[in-house]
Amino acid sequence: MNEFFTQAILxxxxxxxxxxxxxxxxxxxxxxxxxxxxxxxxGVDGIMLLGAFGGYxxxxxTDSVWLGLLTGIGIGIILGLVSAVISVTLKAEQxxxxxxxxxxxxxxSDLLFQKLVGTPRPVSSFPKLDIPGLSDIPILGExxxxxxxxxxxxxxxxxxSMYIINRTTFGMNIRAVGENxxxxxxxxxxVVRTRYLTVTIGGTLAGIAGAALAIDxxxxxxxxxxxxxxIAIALVYFGAWRPAGVMGGALxxxxxxxxVLQFKTLGIIPRSWSDIAxxxxxxxTILALVLVARRFRQPAALTKPFTRGA
Amino acid sequence: MSDVPMLxxxxxxxxxxxxLANYRVDFDVRSGEVHTLLGENGAGKSxxxxxxxxxxxxxxxxxxxxGEPVEIHSPMDAIERNIGMIHQHFMxxxxxxxxxxxxxxxxxxxxxRTDLDAxxxxxxxxxxxxxxxxxxxAIVWQLAVGQRQRVEIIxxxxxxxxxxxxxxxxxxxTPQEVDQLFVTLRQMTADGRGLIFISHKLHxxxxxxxxxxxxxxxxxxxxxxxxxATRESLAEMMVGRQVKLVPDKPPVEVGSAALEISGLRxxxxxxxxxxxxxNLEVRAGxxxxxxxxxxNGQREMAQAIAGxxxxxxxxxxxxxxxxxNLKPAEIRKHGLAYVTEGRLRDGAIADFSVSENIMLIDHAxxxxxxxxxxxxxxxxxxxxxxxxQYAVKTPNLETPAKNLSGGNIQKMILAREMSGxxxxxxxxQPTRGVDIGAAEYIHSRLVQQRAEDTAILMISEDLxxxxxxxxxxxxxxxxxxxxxxxxxxxxxxxVGLMMAGVRPEA
Numbered sequence: 130m131n132e133f134f135t136q137a138i139l140x141x142x143x144x145x146x147x148x149x150x151x152x153x154x155x156x157x158x159x160x161x162x163x164x165x166x167x168x169x170x171x172g173v174d175g176i177m178l179l180g181a182f183g184g185y186x187x188x189x190x191t192d193s194v195w196l197g198l199l200t201g202i203g204i205g206i207i208l209g210l211v212s213a214v215i216s217v218t219l220k221a222e223q224x225x226x227x228x229x230x231x232x233x234x235x236x237x238s239d240l241l242f243q244k245l246v247g248t249p250r251p252v253s254s255f256p257k258l259d260i261p262g263l264s265d266i267p268i269l270g271e272x273x274x275x276x277x278x279x280x281x282x283x284x285x286x287x288x289x290s291m292y293i294i295n296r297t298t299f300g301m302n303i304r305a306v307g308e309n310x311x312x313x314x315x316x317x318x319x320v321v322r323t324r325y326l327t328v329t330i331g332g333t334l335a336g337i338a339g340a341a342l343a344i345d346x347x348x349x350x351x352x353x354x355x356x357x358x359x360i361a362i363a364l365v366y367f368g369a370w371r372p373a374g375v376m377g378g379a380l381x382x383x384x385x386x387x388x389v390l391q392f393k394t395l396g397i398i399p400r401s402w403s404d405i406a407x408x409x410x411x412x413x414t415i416l417a418l419v420l421v422a423r424r425f426r427q428p429a430a431l432t433k434p435f436t437r438g439a
Numbered sequence: 440m441s442d443v444p445m446l447x448x449x450x451x452x453x454x455x456x457x458x459l460a461n462y463r464v465d466f467d468v469r470s471g472e473v474h475t476l477l478g479e480n481g482a483g484k485s486x487x488x489x490x491x492x493x494x495x496x497x498x499x500x501x502x503x504x505x506g507e508p509v510e511i512h513s514p515m516d517a518i519e520r521n522i523g524m525i526h527q528h529f530m531x532x533x534x535x536x537x538x539x540x541x542x543x544x545x546x547x548x549x550x551x552r553t554d555l556d557a558x559x560x561x562x563x564x565x566x567x568x569x570x571x572x573x574x575x576x577a578i579v580w581q582l583a584v585g586q587r588q589r590v591e592i593i594x595x596x597x598x599x600x601x602x603x604x605x606x607x608x609x610x611x612x613t614p615q616e617v618d619q620l621f622v623t624l625r626q627m628t629a630d631g632r633g634l635i636f637i638s639h640k641l642h643x644x645x646x647x648x649x650x651x652x653x654x655x656x657x658x659x660x661x662x663x664x665x666x667x668a669t670r671e672s673l674a675e676m677m678v679g680r681q682v683k684l685v686p687d688k689p690p691v692e693v694g695s696a697a698l699e700i701s702g703l704r705x706x707x708x709x710x711x712x713x714x715x716x717x718n719l720e721v722r723a724g725x726x727x728x729x730x731x732x733x734x735n736g737q738r739e740m741a742q743a744i745a746g747x748x749x750x751x752x753x754x755x756x757x758x759x760x761x762x763x764n765l766k767p768a769e770i771r772k773h774g775l776a777y778v779t780e781g782r783l784r785d786g787a788i789a790d791f792s793v794s795e796n797i798m799l800i801d802h803a804x805x806x807x808x809x810x811x812x813x814x815x816x817x818x819x820x821x822x823x824x825x826x827x828q829y830a831v832k833t834p835n836l837e838t839p840a841k842n843l844s845g846g847n848i849q850k851m852i853l854a855r856e857m858s859g860x861x862x863x864x865x866x867x868q869p870t871r872g873v874d875i876g877a878a879e880y881i882h883s884r885l886v887q888q889r890a891e892d893t894a895i896l897m898i899s900e901d902l903x904x905x906x907x908x909x910x911x912x913x914x915x916x917x918x919x920x921x922x923x924x925x926x927x928x929x930x931x932x933x934v935g936l937m938m939a940g941v942r943p944e945a
Contacts, residue, residue: 298542304532308533
């Protein structure tokens with residue numbers, strides 16, 4: 130009996146860790162594209178918050194989670210483009226301008242929520258999609274293959290991103306623009322177009338991440354993301370600008386988070402400590418970042434706006 | 440071969456705020472020739488070439504390719520019209536492979552996916568024809584400088600460039616690599632390509648060119664065939680007056696060893712040992728020139744002498760006193776002066792005024808203090824004296840250093856470093872990127888300092904400079920001095936071989 134209990138908890142912890150990793154994974158994959166091309170977007174969390182509210186509100190009104198995701202995508206594209214205008218065209222200081230986007234998203238999402246919704250009302254969440262065959266595997270099936278669609282999409286995007294970055298001409302342009310934009314420009318690669326595309330991809334995935342988070346929880350509240358967008362940026366460094374590494378970081382964060390939640394539920398962590406325990410994922414991520422990320426060199430042109438002939 | 444030149448630039452004028460970069464410049468290149476563009480920094484060579492390559496737009500004038508007027512708005516336009524450019528600072532993405540660098544910006548045969556194996560095959564074919572051996576799958580940061588340049592040339596050839604702009608292509612090469620490059624370039628002209636060669640190394644210009652056009656302050660000051668041109672005549676066209684390319688060096692009685700380095704070991708930026716048991720002695724009243732390809736430990740050696748980099752083995756003595764691993768200020772007190780290679784990186788503070796820059800090493804000296812506070816009158820007098828003495832052209836003492844020309848910044852640094860009559864002067868690339876007039880002045884100052892019994896260690900990548908100034912030439916290779924020669928007896932070829940790591944027959 131006791132053994133069964135432990136196994137069930139283990140399965141639940143892993144499955145929930147995977148689920149919790151999804152918004153981070155989506156956002157940090159998107160940010161990976163931007164950073165590989167030399168643009169740091171610190172506004173991820175703001176885009177996630179607006180995506181989250183947009184997604185939640187759409188589901189509230191239409192009762193369709195897919196329309197909710199679509200809203201998240203739309204908001205992500207728009208804010209991604211805004212970020213691109215600010216950092217690529219206007220050449221703003223990237224260490225600061227993203228904070229503006231974040232604050233805008235933080236304030237605007239809450240304002241819209243207060244005006245349009247007021248009191249939190251839960252909405253329907255993603256339907257579970259068991260993968261035929263695989264989900265029947267004992268233990269592993271329950272951990273990995275009994276999730277909602279968005280989980281599969283997020284993890285499916287990892288190999289897709291790897292392929293795009295490493296095996297396509299677009300990916301080669303991204304890497305070149307992030308390392309030496311002058312060289313890329315001299316060969317006719319448009320630095321501006323490449324960066325607009327990557328920053329918009331980043332915004333889109335941040336928008337989806339936010340919508341996925343809100344719809345998964347079935348709720349919206351002020352500062353729903355709780356700075357996950359910033360963790361996502363840290364994960365890009367942690368993952369050494371590689372999709373697989375980023376996925377590892379997102380999973381680490383998800384598992385630690387889910388473990389803490391589980392411990393709290395089981396009463397292993399006393400109630401009075403729960404606030405401190407809630408910081409554990411962030412602290413562990415930052416520690417891992419400090420220990421791991423130093424070994425890798427960041428894209429040489431990261432945060433540097435490009436001006437032809439300068 | 441037709442009479443119509445491949446390229447004609449007519450009446451090109453380009454203005455920048457406050458600067459006339461090009462004024463009614465005519466320039467043409469015929470198929471199968473090397474036409475050199477010669478001039479000082481800021482003479483307008485680069486501007487003209489950037490206009491041709493689509494990086495700038497001309498305010499006036501027109502460009503004709505094979506007799507047809509064309510508009511070139513971007514590098515893409517230039518590449519499409521078979522114009523290629525080998526930039527002085529290589530335009531390579533270090534983290535990509537050779538093949539990826541070559542394929543960058545070109546459509547792939549496989550559409551969305553890259554087609555690097557097909558690219559590699561073509562690279563190998565080109566490499567064979569032009570003697571440019573290279574491994575297409577190597578990652579660029581692993582390549583030596585000479586190899587990187589080959590990648591640049593292959594990039595242009597791969598894009599079927601007929602007209603090639605070579606912006607100071609020899610700046611970073613050993614004499615042997617230069618010879619090899621010239622063979623490649625001659626093969627290219629034999630195939631009917633036209634080359635524009637930009638350089639300020641006069642003997643190379645004379646060796647390679649068919650025609651030479653000289654620019655000064657945006658204007659053409661000379662257009663001559665190579666026959667009959669001399670280094671002196673070219674220098675005069677560049678500067679606008681007669682120039683002494685080799686300074687007069689009165690004989691000086693050489694004294695005892697002022698700088699003694701033995702078994703020096705230093706670790707470089709990437710954690711590898713870049714100075715490996717180096718021995719060297721510089722005596723009072725001599726100029727010892729260090730020749731070597733950059734990256735062979737020169738920088739680390741100089742920094743170690745100045746106390747800016749930790750010495751991991753061996754010792755350094757200045758004027759007989761052990762100074763190994765002392766603090767920079769202490770080493771200076773023992774008589775060291777140091778002209779660093781990066782003028783505005785570590786030689787001066789760009790946003791500080793001329794006066795502040797001059798006072799950087801002396802600001803705590805009691806002579807310039809008044810009750811512990813800066814004595815601005817003394818400071819002003821001292822800096823004004825040095826500015827006058829070293830002919831630093833500056834509007835006033837409060838002008839930020841970054842507003843001065845490279846030559847004047849260098850003179851300002853030299854003034855500061857020499858003001859204390861040093862026992863040992865380490866001068867790294869003292870005239871790199873400095874115009875001929877200023878270089879002439881700096882050289883004469885070094886010779887003067889030598890007459891005052893300072894031991895001068897001069898590190899330079901410019902072999903002409905090393906030969907013109909040195910009393911002895913030490914060649915550095917992979918962190919060791921592999922030979923010391925007498926400049927009067929040695930040839931450039933001998934030194935070049937040593938720079939490539941060939942030890943002299945004992």
